[in-house]
Amino acid sequence: MSDATDLTNEALIAIRRHLHAHPELSLKEFETKAYLKGVIQAFDQTHISYREVESVPTALLVRIAGSAPQRTIGYRTDIDALPVTEATDLSFQSQNSGIMHACGHDMHMTVALGILNHFANHQPKDNLVFLFQPAEENFSGGERVYKSGALSDEFLPEEIYGLHDNPELASGVIATRLGTLFxxxxxxxxxxxxxxxxxxxxxxxxxxxxxxxxxxxxxxxxxxxxxxxxxxxxxxxxxxxxxxxxxxxxxxxxxxxxxxxxxxxxxxxxxxxxxxxxxxxxxxxxxxxxxxxxQDGYLPVENNPDLTQQFITYMTQNENVDFQIVGPAMTGEDFGYLLSKIPGTMFWLGVESPYALHSSHLAPKETALEKGVQAMTGFLEWRMQQD
Structure with missing residues (x-):
């Protein structure tokens, strides 16, 4: 086990702001991938391995070997941005003209890095596979990665989780539902x-x-x-x-x-x-x-009933998590394709903004980052103790 400390809230915010300032469109996320890999390579590498995807070159898979694995658990984050001209006037606003993380994928990636960092420092019991997936907004990146065969052998999750930020929920709120979410x-x-x-x-x-x-x-x-x-x-x-x-x-x-x-x-x-x-x-x-x-891979996001009930049970019983049951939404997400192949759960992370997803003014509250990391690392540690 490493003696390294987990990423601080300040470090998470710095990562998020770098990602926000350097957005890239679907299937063009080369600098984003390089940055992500650079951040991960600064973590303890004792139990980490990588897999590239030749047919989807901006995708990145990272595996952490478990100490006594019963299963392999997957975690997915999307990494692409939208063709939107930012109008937030933030000090770290997009430096790429006409491109913006207007759907919060910079928040998604940062939470994923925080979770990965924690388990790099504290070897998990079960194997973990992190999928940094391009092209969620266009071109069905989840389907492309799955059909490439990259999610196979030791990189094949038996269950998978992923989040989407929600500006209508208070910062740090975790929310999901049984059945179809999106x-x-x-x-x-x-x-x-x-x-x-x-x-x-x-x-x-x-x-x-x-x-x-x-x-x-x-x-x-x-x-x-x-x-x-x-x-x-x-x-x-x-x-x-x-x-x-x-x-x-x-x-x-x-x-x-x-x-x-x-x-x-x-x-x-x-x-x-x-x-x-x-x-x-x-x-x-x-x-x-x-x-x-x-339609490509944009299938309904149908949460697995057993895994989602376990997710709800943990989040409800954790006094440090503000958890809500929500109704379904008509937003689309290509995580639905992955859930049609691998059982799992998608959930909302509240980021509390007056502006909607895809708005040129969207400015998620960064206080959600640490809360999202803590909720998900806690759940995964708890999940690994279940039969």
């Missing part, structure tokens, strides 16, 4: 192609805007008339692009949107309805409809 998501991308023409002669053209508008209106009936109201769902169309000038009938129109649902069968039902509507629009309006639905 929705699964599907991207909608659809292009309508008709025939352009002069505004004065509509009968000689085929207006793509009319067809696309009909698609918008019909899609909005899916949730209200096709989805079980007890289950619910969301279809949002966020962009509509068409035309170049007011006196020309548009030849093409393009729409982007999202599907969200708390159960995979609901998502698949909505997907099927969108396909049927797109097909019908093509026939009705005589246009070509090119529809792409992309």
């Amino acid at each position: 929705a699964g998501t599907t991207e909608i991308h659809v292009t309508f192609t008709g025939e352009g023409g002069h505004a004065a002669f509509p009968h000689r053209a085929n207006d793509a805007i009319i067809a696309a508008s009909a698609f918008v209106m019909q899609v909005q009936t899916i949730v209200s008339r096709r989805v079980d109201p007890i289950k619910g769902g969301v279809v949002t169309l966020g962009t509509f692009t068409a035309g170049t000038i007011g006196n020309v009938i548009a030849e093409t129109a393009h729409i982007d949107g999202t599907i969200r649902g708390l159960q995979q069968d609901t998502i698949e039902l909505i997907q099927g309805q969108v396909r049927q509507i797109a097909k019908g629009i093509g026939v009705t309006y005589g246009v070509t409809v090119d529809l792409e639905l992309r």
